[in-house]
Amino acid sequence: MKEIITPLTDDIIEDLKVGDEVLISGTIYTMRDIAHKKIAEILNRKKRLPFDIKNQVIYYCGPTPAKKGEKIGACGPTTSSRMDKYTPLLLEYGVKGLIGKGERSREVKETLKKNNAIYFSALGGLGAEYAGYVVSSEIVAFPELGPEAIYKLTVEDFYAVVINDAEGNDFYEINKYH
Amino acid sequence: MRIITQKEISEKVRKAVIDANYFLPYDVVSAIKDAAKKEQKRLVKKCLYKIVENAKKAKKGIFPLCQDTGLTVVFVEIGDKIKIDGDIYQAINDGVRQGYSDGFLRKSTADPLTRQNLNTNTPAIIHLEIKKGSLLKMSILIKGAGSENKSAVKMLTPADGKEGIIDFVVETVKKAGASACPPYIVGVGIGGNLEVASISAKKALLRKITDVNKNYELFLLEKILLKKINDLKIGAFGFGGETTALAVKVEMQPCHIASLPVAVNIQCHSARHKTVNI
Numbered sequence: 493m494k495e496i497i498t499p500l501t502d503d504i505i506e507d508l509k510v511g512d513e514v515l516i517s518g519t520i521y522t523m524r525d526i527a528h529k530k531i532a533e534i535l536n537r538k539k540r541l542p543f544d545i546k547n548q549v550i551y552y553c554g555p556t557p558a559k560k561g562e563k564i565g566a567c568g569p570t571t572s573s574r575m576d577k578y579t580p581l582l583l584e585y586g587v588k589g590l591i592g593k594g595e596r597s598r599e600v601k602e603t604l605k606k607n608n609a610i611y612f613s614a615l616g617g618l619g620a621e622y623a624g625y626v627v628s629s630e631i632v633a634f635p636e637l638g639p640e641a642i643y644k645l646t647v648e649d650f651y652a653v654v655i656n657d658a659e660g661n662d663f664y665e666i667n668k669y670h
Numbered sequence: 671m672r673i674i675t676q677k678e679i680s681e682k683v684r685k686a687v688i689d690a691n692y693f694l695p696y697d698v699v700s701a702i703k704d705a706a707k708k709e710q711k712r713l714v715k716k717c718l719y720k721i722v723e724n725a726k727k728a729k730k731g732i733f734p735l736c737q738d739t740g741l742t743v744v745f746v747e748i749g750d751k752i753k754i755d756g757d758i759y760q761a762i763n764d765g766v767r768q769g770y771s772d773g774f775l776r777k778s779t780a781d782p783l784t785r786q787n788l789n790t791n792t793p794a795i796i797h798l799e800i801k802k803g804s805l806l807k808m809s810i811l812i813k814g815a816g817s818e819n820k821s822a823v824k825m826l827t828p829a830d831g832k833e834g835i836i837d838f839v840v841e842t843v844k845k846a847g848a849s850a851c852p853p854y855i856v857g858v859g860i861g862g863n864l865e866v867a868s869i870s871a872k873k874a875l876l877r878k879i880t881d882v883n884k885n886y887e888l889f890l891l892e893k894i895l896l897k898k899i900n901d902l903k904i905g906a907f908g909f910g911g912e913t914t915a916l917a918v919k920v921e922m923q924p925c926h927i928a929s930l931p932v933a934v935n936i937q938c939h940s941a942r943h944k945t946v947n948i
Contacts, residue, residue, distance in 0.1 A: 594849025616851035617940040620733035667910030
């Protein structure tokens, strides 16, 4: 088990290999379908982003509403492949880590390698478990999107597994043959 | 005639959608535990037990099992001796709307083109069937999009036969890969036409994991499919190992002499459903 702290540096990323279990602490940003589209539009127009994405970690997640006194609701990962269209652009602009579930496109995997970035899987369907990793949450962009808004989450010992490392290895591919 | 009011139905549905999102059915928990016990890979075994832990946490009623609290699918069987005092569609939708609000569940229905969230989780997807008797039975399935997106229907031909069915089912699960939250429950609908095959595949997901198919041929087909799917070695969360699917459930209807429709409905491990009777 490797403990890592965000934002991610090149040293941290180079140390991570496929199949590694990690505990992530620090800030991560939720972003799913519509938020990706909006962020991509802002980047393509060379406008200023609502938050600095350099060296940050993006978490594909749309939580349930928080009950009174709670920081957040259930907040497991959503399917990553729906973001494949936008991911290379975000990586070119300095995003270093992605957390979701499931396979990525060849283009995403190549861009991860090119930009020394990393893709983790959180455990899909474990919404209650992941709520327990969140220390604080605040909306930083697009509140009108409800569950699809961008939340800045502070997490502690957030469990994930390295799927695509910066060397171009793919944990899912390896598993099918071993 | 037995009279059931719109309000009674709404209240039953309201409670059922909340319950279904916080309590994983026992047969599912038990199947996950069995898969964990027989798993050889350390990481996979550990992650399977995390599903059991997640179910325990959700049961406390603060956080739902999964953040994708789904579209609400309701299979209704109405006895022919029942008179509904009011509108059954409105009754169900009111229950869903209220339940998703009261239960702090995520509202996920959207306009397909503008992608605007409708903020009510309605309309529910309602299938009505008339039966003999005076019972109103509602089976509620909470269906997330991760697994629904990887489901498929194909119009095979008579020449494709049983082999064609097996290939299509296995291929569909292979394509779902690690993306739709394995270990899966795979619902298969054979026959009927385009929509009947799809509805049968969905309805198959309501069966208990331990339930044995009464049709011996389909029982054998389920066994063959489960073996072939587990041979894919996708495993829980795509991390490899023994269990890509917990079960395969096949339903069948007669079809046209020229066609062989097959639908595959993928269900994630968070197989949330609840049946209520009035």
